[in-house]
Amino acid sequence: MTVERTLHHFPLDPASRQVRLALGEKRVAFHEVAERYWERRPELTRLNPSGMTPVLVETDGGKTLVVCESRAILEHLEEVTPEPELMGRDLAERAETRRLLQWFDRKFDYEVNGLLLHEKMEKRLLGLGAPDPANMRAGREALRAHLGYVEKLLTERDWLNGRRLSLADFAAAANFSVIDYFGDVPWTDFPAARTWYTKIKSRPCFRPLLTDRWPGLAPVAHYDDLDF
């Protein structure tokens, strides 16, 4: 019996994008349901009481397993489809990957997404009025600090958690890519980060993200350019 998978996601949600990249890298086939999470569709809330994306539904014969929230899905995928291994090969690598997952899920999310994406994307999707320039400026400053940190790591390392591609790279790329959709990543000032992002962007797992478009939210011209 093969497992059938359906991912409920919002294309411009960094958490959903982490899962799409992991599924793509592991060459796991899945159906997609694009969710407008802010509309609180009852079917989505029934699957995940928090009402948030991503949610992975696996059916295997008559059995259904619902896995909610990005970290739960990523840990689950490492358990059920261990190859290629993306968390890390030993305790130290896994600790470093998970530290960086938390970094992007919380610190980056609070400091950058909570300001920049909220102003540029959520306010439009939810009809909350015009963006606040002060918030956008604060978000862009925080973004530069985070890019600086990634730049520093990448001058010492091949990939974010060390010598091998991991979920840490996908977490970072998922977050940067949504900001990049709106043209707000100052790549030219961060050459090592830019080279790293070019490598991730060129991977087959990234292709579906480059075709994402959302009504009313057009991406910048270079968004899907592999030689940006």
Add this chain to the structure above:
Amino acid sequence: MTVERTLHHFPLDPASRQVRLALGEKRVAFHEVAERYWERRPELTRLNPSGMTPVLVETDGGKTLVVCESRAILEHLEEVTPEPELMGRDLAERAETRRLLQWFDRKFDYEVNGLLLHEKMEKRLLGLGAPDPANMRAGREALRAHLGYVEKLLTERDWLNGRRLSLADFAAAANFSVIDYFGDVPWTDFPAARTWYTKIKSRPCFRPLLTDRWPGLAPVAHYDDLDF
């Protein structure tokens, strides 16, 4: 060679408390360093670039492993000290535990801690002035909604993720216990949650949390009362 462990934590940090409960339940001995994370002690930032607690440092002979952030530490402990198992015995249990970890780490943290603990605790620790009554009111309302959700789960289940104690219970109890330190949990309106909390509070792993006191922040009278 035995592994020596040191936990850098802040006693009233819900994320740190999750780890202390897990270590206690697994009967893993550890040294403690109480951190005032808001003072950005260089040694803490060197261990964890985010500057946040908790951080677990393991030394085994000459080898040192640093594990930063609560989720990373909890997943790590399940790998290195699997008994008693606290994540869940099968994929469905683990998915449910991790869903609830995310619920408390993000949703509860945003909606309750970000308002109520920020106003009642952080502002005092960081010298940010008087609490804002509107924020406290909004935080208390959100707290009631979360208690209602826990109450609903506990009328259907013995423990939060199902039939066995798990990290989901520790995540919930860690968060509620810090609010409870300040006397803000309306237990009487949520009888199933109250019974569940009494059970957790009576466990040996919880004892160290009941003796926590922080200068300038006195707990309410019933805080360490097992029959509250």
